[in-house]
Amino acid sequence: MTDILRVAVIGAGRMGVDHIQRIHARIQGAEVAAVVDVDLARAQAAIEGIPGAVALADAEEALNNGDVNAVLIATPGFLHEEILLKALAKDLPILCEKPLTPDAASAWKIVEAEKELGHQRIQVGFMRRFDAEYAALGAMIRSNELGELLMLHHQHRNPTTPPGFTNEMLINDSVVHEFDAVRFFTGEEITSVQVRLGKATRNAPAGQHDPQHVLIETESGVLADVEIYVNARFGYEVATQASFEDGIVNIGADHGPYTRANGRWGGTVTPGFEERFAAAYDVEIQAWVNAALRNGIGGPSAWDGYATAACCEAGVEAQKNGQKVPVKLNPKPAIYN
Amino acid sequence: MTDILRVAVIGAGRMGVDHIQRIHARIQGAEVAAVVDVDLARAQAAIEGIPGAVALADAEEALNNGDVNAVLIATPGFLHEEILLKALAKDLPILCEKPLTPDAASAWKIVEAEKELGHQRIQVGFMRRFDAEYAALGAMIRSNELGELLMLHHQHRNPTTPPGFTNEMLINDSVVHEFDAVRFFTGEEITSVQVRLGKATRNAPAGQHDPQHVLIETESGVLADVEIYVNARFGYEVATQASFEDGIVNIGADHGPYTRANGRWGGTVTPGFEERFAAAYDVEIQAWVNAALRNGIGGPSAWDGYATAACCEAGVEAQKNGQKVPVKLNPKPAIYN
Amino acid sequence: MTDILRVAVIGAGRMGVDHIQRIHARIQGAEVAAVVDVDLARAQAAIEGIPGAVALADAEEALNNGDVNAVLIATPGFLHEEILLKALAKDLPILCEKPLTPDAASAWKIVEAEKELGHQRIQVGFMRRFDAEYAALGAMIRSNELGELLMLHHQHRNPTTPPGFTNEMLINDSVVHEFDAVRFFTGEEITSVQVRLGKATRNAPAGQHDPQHVLIETESGVLADVEIYVNARFGYEVATQASFEDGIVNIGADHGPYTRANGRWGGTVTPGFEERFAAAYDVEIQAWVNAALRNGIGGPSAWDGYATAACCEAGVEAQKNGQKVPVKLNPKPAIYN
Amino acid sequence: MTDILRVAVIGAGRMGVDHIQRIHARIQGAEVAAVVDVDLARAQAAIEGIPGAVALADAEEALNNGDVNAVLIATPGFLHEEILLKALAKDLPILCEKPLTPDAASAWKIVEAEKELGHQRIQVGFMRRFDAEYAALGAMIRSNELGELLMLHHQHRNPTTPPGFTNEMLINDSVVHEFDAVRFFTGEEITSVQVRLGKATRNAPAGQHDPQHVLIETESGVLADVEIYVNARFGYEVATQASFEDGIVNIGADHGPYTRANGRWGGTVTPGFEERFAAAYDVEIQAWVNAALRNGIGGPSAWDGYATAACCEAGVEAQKNGQKVPVKLNPKPAIYN
Structure with missing residues (x-):
């Protein structure tokens, strides 16, 4: 294959622009070849200062552009399926922002298409x-080293939600990260989801029930839970406490300069996920580029996208009925082992 | 009333001896007048070096001792009912180690007896x-100041359990503290309890399922939970995270000298509850003494004992059926308002 | 001797009142017998609610009061010498607030008087x-356990200074605590003091040079230093970092509830020394009472008072000449070994 | 100029190899064109897996290589002067590992050569x-925001020293970082250096006096100090506490997963400077590349190298005489303003 990834970035919204700048300024072995947005002006703005990149309004045109040999999809989730299938048909390396697709059925179609292709x-x-x-x-x-993992406690707090944010999106867009995290940490599939709705904040827009407490179980019985609060005001926080047989481990603690002033000790809360995970995004994209240059993938697979979509469906149902809802998965195709 | 509390300590086990030393060495306005233990030798050992204290084998004898004007009960819980009723009959100030009694029915008897007495x-x-x-x-x-309280997350970890410790005791002796804490923090009664049993530690003796995840709801819908792990090996830990509308607050963080040595930063975990709550015990007993000298009580009441006993019963049932079990309480007598 | 200390508290200012309340409410084995203040009204206010205590305007009267068998001196330092000598003449147990006396010569007189008495x-x-x-x-x-102690770094910060606070008082009233701390930690005498004056804060009243950097050496060559800043505004802080051959240890870290709110993580700085050292004062006075009841002392001695006075004299000289000033001590009398 | 930096890395030791991998794997806009080491085998090993890079034994050959348009110098300090002058003569962008040169006189020659060139x-x-x-x-x-900076306290600890490490190197190779940090933080030149030698560790090889306490003053009177301990065993630590008029700020706190296990709370100390400053090296080299592509520099200048060399000379003299040694600098050439 080539020795440089010429990436078409599909979607020039917040995440798309972030990735464009990342690839342009910090990622080795990749360049931005094309930026696609239905709003062409937005695509044009996004390529400013990036020599060799073109702005397009149509994703298909980008996929057919001979200069493009990889795709990064950063459109809203409901648009992913079509582009994914087209890019797969061309056997291009794809980095698809989460979610893979918005529901398990469509995600399964992607898995099947990739299975047919015969490789990830x-x-x-x-x-x-x-x-x-x-x-x-x-x-x-x-x-x-600390014995078996027994429990996982997750805190996930966002300062605010964008207009139109719904209870379903709280599961599909926010808790989806913890579904993946639980699967990543345990190396197991999730078997059930339950959601507790209690006292609600006055900070949430009408129609949102916030916060929520999501209870998760895995194949071996690891008890995970998520305190999700998406209108927490004070800043962004993602933290996990893992309880092992012989100890506990916390990640996600606050850091940065430690100040004593005005009668307070402490520091500044990270304002949002971009700041909290800036380094992680860099590492993620570099891992993808490195792997794609060797015809592989360097992170979560379409199977991971499908399995978390199934968790989200169970989570949304659990939000509504208050019960423990089982997560049902199709058998895993061999290419994902 | 008197200007000094002459206390009969009933029970010269671990907690009893601890309280005897506390009253003798650190508490103002109280003295140890008598120590009672069915094992008289244990009572005698406990009064060594305490001038003016007598060792007895029978609680009734202590209550009838003219030199005694207050009672501190530190026997096992199943013995509390009888002594409580006798001490109430004499209208003595009583500090009763938790639990008030082992079940809601007997706790209710105590509440009724106190109600009849007409004051706490x-x-x-x-x-x-x-x-x-x-x-x-x-x-x-x-x-x-941070808006309404919405959620309470509790961690409760003990290094080991004594011989004979059962699943019921995990609720009745350990989680009972969180039942009280949730009631204390929210100022509300608990309305339901659910228990999740997942992957279990190899550290627990046969018959114990450890850890457990206890889900609690209060009248206004505050969602509380408790990660209880009583064979955690690494030390003792009690911590709470309170989530408010506009912020979160953690208590129970590790403290003490901060060391960098041997490739590690950090400090020493508190080994047990005596060390963790040494100062709290002093404050508790002093508050009781001060209040008793003014014919009142200075902390949790018999009603609190009764209500937590009802929570424990629900908790033990929830351990067995995996369901959300409602907590049912009799109406609160007026003397507790 | 007696089984209860009947204490005359000399001085009903801030520290005196604090100790009166402490002895009355929290200390075992001691009672307030008399409170002395030249402002009799102040003494009278201080004994309110303390049965059995008398208010006096004259310290000698208190020492002659048959009901008094111990003395706690909480007057300004320049008044200590006279009372100390009179109380020593009566062979009473004495707790003398620091400084022992304001200068090494007068402190040495006290040491000699005690030496003549033949016991501490x-x-x-x-x-x-x-x-x-x-x-x-x-x-x-x-x-x-971490090898030899090599260095001691001290931070000492006060929010503000009272009217009339001088550069000399910064040494005599504030850094004196670190002189004692260095002697306590190392178990050695201090051999020299140097003071660095640099950029000064706008927060200090005219005449004060604040902050200052005090360099201390001990007999074995331990290098200690103190960052003293007495108009630090943000709160009170006393912290020490000890460097050993094989590791470092910090004490004095911030603690208390940990909050995330308003874009900040952290907690509340202790406002003053009373809050920071409330428990230490209790332990100190209880240790004194316990020891006095056995005819001994339970903490720093008159020798410690004398040696720190000598350090303060060197410190004040060093403030003025910018040089390393040696600390000279008379030979230690045998009663202090 | 070119749109890609083709870098000759001079020196394939620890730092050189680190930079080669960095440029190859993580830096945008630069490639490794040549690696020079007197030990040719070492240079050849260093270019393995880097297409387009050549291994050379002679720096001059690299500078004359038409494919090379930038130089990164990572040889021992005493070799810097010659290469710097040759690279300057070719007007190439240069990243020179610290120290610029080992002494102020030779550093001044570099400054003069650059001044003659007319740009940095x-x-x-x-x-x-x-x-x-x-x-x-x-x-x-x-x-x-916290008022004027008043004091800077630095801790600098290394686990061990390489064979042949001397007292002079403790200043020239280790404290040199704090000389630069003090200048960076204050934006001022250092005016004097004093060194305190106290109790020494048994961990240091013969001939080294370790730890040392370095006292620094700046033009406006900021009092800085450095606790330098290069055989600290426990790990690597670089931390700074800045005292302002209205508050204090600490940087360099420990971080990473927080564990409770085996009776201890805490985490793992960073083992060395590569781990502690891995991200900083990436940012540094990327900043240099970005600036060099625009014909500038993106970080500390040759003047900074000269000024810190002068501080080091004063520091080594201060080590020997125990006095406060003034730092003398030539006037700053205009190209550095």
Whole structure:
């Protein structure tokens, strides 16, 4: 294959622009070849200062551009399926922002298409796996140095939600990260999801029930839970406490300069996920580029995208009925082993 | 009343001896007048070096001793009912180690006896309320400075369990503290309890399922939970994270000298509850003494003992059926308002 | 001797009142028998609610009061000498707030008077030795578990200074605590003091040079230093970092509830020394009472008071000449070994 | 100029190899064109897997190689002068690992050569300026949000020293970083250096006096100090506490997963400077590349290299005489303003 990835970035919104700048300024072995957005002006703005990149309004045109040999999909989730299938048809390396697709049925179509292709081409953008602390905790779990992992407690807090954010999106867009994290940490599939709705904050827009408490179980019985609070005001926080047989491990603690002033000790809370996971995004994209240059993937697969989509479906159902809802998965195709 | 409390300590086991030393060496306004233990030698050993104290084998004898004007009960829980009723009959100030009694029905008898007496005489030994950080968190909740309290996440870990420790005791002796803490923090009654049993540690003796995840709801819908792990090996830990509308507060963090040595940064984990709550016990007993000298109580009441006993019953049932079990309480007598 | 200390508290200012309340409410084995203040109204206000205590305007009257069998001196330092000599003449147990006396010559007179008496009667109020973390660090040093102690870095910050506070007082009233701490930690005498004056804060009143950097050496060559800043505004802070051959240990870290709110993580700085060392004062006075009831002292001696006075004299000289000033001590009388 | 930096890395030792891998794997806009080492085998090993790079034994050959348009110098300091002058003569962008040269006189020759060239070409490898926390503290100082900076306390600890490490190297190779840090934080020149030698560790090889306490003053009177301990065993630590008029700020705190196990709370100390400053090196080299592509420098200048060399000379003299030694600098040439 080539020695440089010429990437078409599909979608020039917040995440797309972030990735464009990343690839342009910090990633080795890749260049931005094309930026696609239905709003062409947005695509044009995004390529400013990037020599050799073209702005397009149509994704298909980008895929047919001879200068493009890889695709990064950063459009809203409901648009992923069509582009994924087209890019797979061309056997291009794909980095697809999460979610793979918005539901398990469509995600399964992607898995089947990739299975037919006979090898993995799709990496899904669960960037937390590339965070240094996530990686360290994963390594500690696999090492068994503190015995078996028994419980996982997750805190996930966002300062605010964008207009139109719904209860379903709280599961599909936010808790989906913890579904992936639980699968990543345990190396197991999730078997059930339950959701507790209690006292709600006055900070949430009408229609949202916030916070929520999500209870998760895995194949071996690891009890995980997530305190998800998406209108927490004070800043962004993602933290995990893992309880082992012989000890506990916390990741996601606050850091940065430690100040004593005005009668307070402490520091500044990270304002959002971009700041919290800036380094993780860099590592993620570099891992994808390195792997794609060797015809592989360097992170979560389409199977991971499908399995988390199934968890999300169970989570949304559990939100509504208050019960423990089982997660049902099709058998895993061999290319994902 | 008198200007000094002459206390009969009933029970010269671990907690009894601890309280005897406390009253002797650190508490103002109280003295140890008598120590009672069915094992008289143990009572005699406990009064060594305490001038003016007598060792007895029979609690009734202590209550009838003219030199005694207050009672501290530190026997096993199943013996509390009889002594409580006798001490109430004499209208003595009583500090009763938790639990008030082992079940809701017998606890209710105590409540009724006190109700008949017409005023409160019994303080129950939930010492955590007297911990400086518990008190500070309680004050923050009542101040509403971070908005309404929404969730309470509790971690409760013991290094090991004594011989004969059962699943029921995990609820009745350990989680009972969190039942009281949730009631203390929210100022509300608990309405339901659910228990999740997942992957179990190899560290637990046969017959114990450890750890467990206890889910609690209160009248206003505050979602509380408890990660209880009683064979955690690494030390003792009690911590709470309170989530408010506008922020979160953690108490129970590790402290003490901070060391960098041998490739590690950090410090020493508190080995057990005596060390963790040493100051809280002092404050608790002093508060009781001060209140008793003014004919009142200075902490959790018999009602608190009864209500937590009802939570424990629900908790034990929930352990067995995996369901959300409602907590049912009799109406609260007026003397507790 | 008696089984209860009947204490005359000399001086009903801030520290005096604090000790009166402490002895009345929290200390076992001691009672307030008399309170002396030249402002009799102040003495009278201080004994309110303390049965059996008398208010007096004259210290000698208190010493002659048959009901008094111990003395706690909490007057300004320049008044200590006279009362100390009179109380020594009566062979009473004495707790003398620091400084013993304001200068080495007068302190030496006290040492000589006690030496003539033939046994120790004076305990000096360096309360930090009774702080749990100071004690823990002291124990780590003596254990040699991290090898030899090599350096001691001290931070000492006060929010503000009272009217009339001078550069000399910065040494005599503030750094004096670190002179004692260095002697306590190392178990050695201080051999020299140097003071660096650099850029000064706008927060200090005219005439004060603040902050200052004090360099200290001990007999074995331990290099200690103190960053003293007495108009630091943000709160009160006393912290020490000890560097050993094989590791470092910090004490004095911030603690208390940990909050995430308003874009900040952290907690509240202790506002002053009373809050920071509240528990240490209790332990100190209880240790004094316990020891006095057995005719001894339970903390820093008159020798410690004398040696720190000599350090202060060297410190004030060093402030003025910028040089390393040696500390000269008379030979230590045998009663202090 | 070109749109890609083709870098000759001079020196394939520890730092050289580190930079070669960095440029190859993580830096945008630069490639390794040549690696020079007197030990040709070492140069050949270093280019393995790097297409387009050549291995050479002679630096001059690299500079004359038409494919090379930039130089990164990672040889021992005493070899820098010759290569610097040759690379300057070719007007190439230069990243020179610290020290610029080993002494102020030779460093001044470099400054004069660059002055003659008429523009800056040399960036010196003080990587700490590129650490996120150093940068944050620098920004806080410049913002004046906590008032004027008054004091800077530095801790600098290395686990061990390589064979042949001397007292002079403790200043020239280790404390040199703090000389630069003090200049970076204050934006001022250092005016004097004093060194305190106290009790020494048994961990140091014969001939080394370790630890040492270095006292630094700046033009406006900021009092800085450095606790330098290069045989600290426990790991690597670089931390700074800045005292302002209205508060204090600490950087360099320990971080990473927080564990409770085996009776201890805490985490793992960073083992060495490569791990501690890995991200800073990446940012530093990327900043150099970006600036060099625009014909500038993106970090500390040759003047910074000269000024710190002068501080080191004063420091080594101060080590010997125990006095406060003034730092004397030639006037700063205009190209550095």
